[in-house]
Amino acid sequence: MIEILGFFATSWLDPSLLFLTGLGTFAGIYIGAIPGLSVTMAASILISFTFKWDVNSALALIAGVYVGGVYGGARTAILLNIPGAPSAIATAIDGYPLAKKGLAGEAIGISTVMSVIGGLIGVAALAIAAPLIADFAIKFTSREYMLLAIIGILLVGTLSGESFAKGAFAGALGVMIGMIGLDPMTAETRFTYGSINLMGGVPFVVAMIGFFGVAEALAQLEQVDTVAIKQKVGRIVPAWSDVRRYLWLGLKSSGLGTLIGALPGTGGDIAALLAYDQAKRSTKNPDVPFGEGAKEGLIAPETANNAAVGGAFVPMLTLGIPGDAVTAIIIGALYIHGLKPGPLLLTDTPHLFWFIVGNLTLANIFLLVFGLTGIRIFTKVVECPRAILIPLIVILSAVGAYAIQNNPVHITWALAFGVMGYFLKRYGFQVGPIILGVILGPMIDANYRRAMIGAQENIGTFIYDLLSNPISFVLTCALLLMFVTQIPFIKNRKRDRLRS
């Protein structure tokens, strides 16, 4: 127990880690708040600079940015009616009307306190649930890992995009990109076309920078002239009576947020929308109607999206399957440092697990401090026009892509992925599944081949193994269910039932 406490407190006691966590959280608030910058974009650029650092320092900075960024989006949603991040879309519905009534400070204050409560509950859930899940996941074989990775990619595609087909297409495209290079088992070349650069494969960070950074910059060129309306900010520290009054709602939304965050492929945005919907249904007589400045409509999504951060770490650390796009990047950081996220991570490197738990807790405390201070400077910074931000994103993307291996070719690749991502986005494709495909593709390939070799390359035995093992059976059923629910007849019936 004392050993665990020691691991937990690593970043609290080491001045450099303390500083990096604080810096990350502070920067995250601004990154999440500035429309045009996103936490995913920042984390993917940061990873290319921090891979030379020791793992604790890199994680402290990225985790801080993650926690701060999820919260930061709410501030611009309240002040400017522009959600800085997708997870703050629901926050704007009631947050901005509150600001228009001159209650911007109060709205920011209560959302900060509730975000911290949500964040801490998410971290507590991570500390309790992850060891239990990891104990169970030790029983997993190659088959289960292959199935889990496929489910993870498809879930991201289904939940975040317009249609299952588009999500699956994007995921498969990512898997194809992940296959480029030498086959690690046979050294056969795959899609290299004689290029020495391609033989080493496509670093997933380059793909991330291209799809999240460059593509987003190109997509935002259309909104370059958008001008936001500013609001006045009064007292920020919320009244204790308000905190007490909305605590139960905050706890309920935290539970929901943690659960949604823990599902592979979901994240703060879905958690926030569901929590908002839940609050709207469960609050019978709000002081102000929802949509016109109901505090319940502000608190529920804000608590849920921060709770989802802890939840997203659960499948990432226990199964090696990212909970959302940012944890997909953190998985990459762990791989770069020679660590393999999965059930053995908790038994082989418990110090790392408890370090992450302690670090996320610390980041939430920093969030409370930074969230309730510095609002005047903040309002000035977030007014930075997109006309300046977009070119800067491109430059940061270029230097990020280059820095991974000091290879200028990677800048060209990032640009090419960016253009590809721009076209896909224009037609309703999400880039999240592509990135998951790039990261999980090699894992699916290796585990499929191991499982097939175990079945003596016999399809019948392979299918029998899938259906005879209880865990594989459940996962196969879940996978089949995902396909079955997408059959037009069933989908239409479900939609009709929901409408009625």
Add this chain to the structure above:
Amino acid sequence: MKPNDTLRPGERLFALLLVIFAGYAFWESYGISGFRGLTTGGVMPMLASCVMLLTGLVFLSDSLRKPRAPDSGLAGVIAYLFPLRVVLFTLLVAIYVAAIPSVGFLSASGGLLFLTIWALWRKGPIPALLISLLSIGAIYVLFRVVFQVVLPIGSLWR
């Protein structure tokens, strides 16, 4: 995200191009090791490209069912997919990437920042120049000094 009920300009053509691309990817995947075995290096690429092909066909058939958008002519497609601002910006970025090996990272980045900020912000060349110089200074300190990234100097200055 809700499915879009009307066709976006050029959506059918895009769906068709995706199907062709997926077919080509399948052909290339087949070329890796053919159908020699179930654990060869080409199996996973073939499976992935097969998924791309099937879902691409679903996307294409969906697009054929949807009603045409009023602005689905060539002009509409160009306006939707290739706004002048996006085309010019992408061209500038492509020139920037090509110029890095010869003029170096900092000079090329400075040039790109100045031109794009000047064009997009429309506050005149002086503010754009000041912001570009400030940004380049910050990038140099952050990446060269703090993160110790060896930025390309450029063959012209050697």
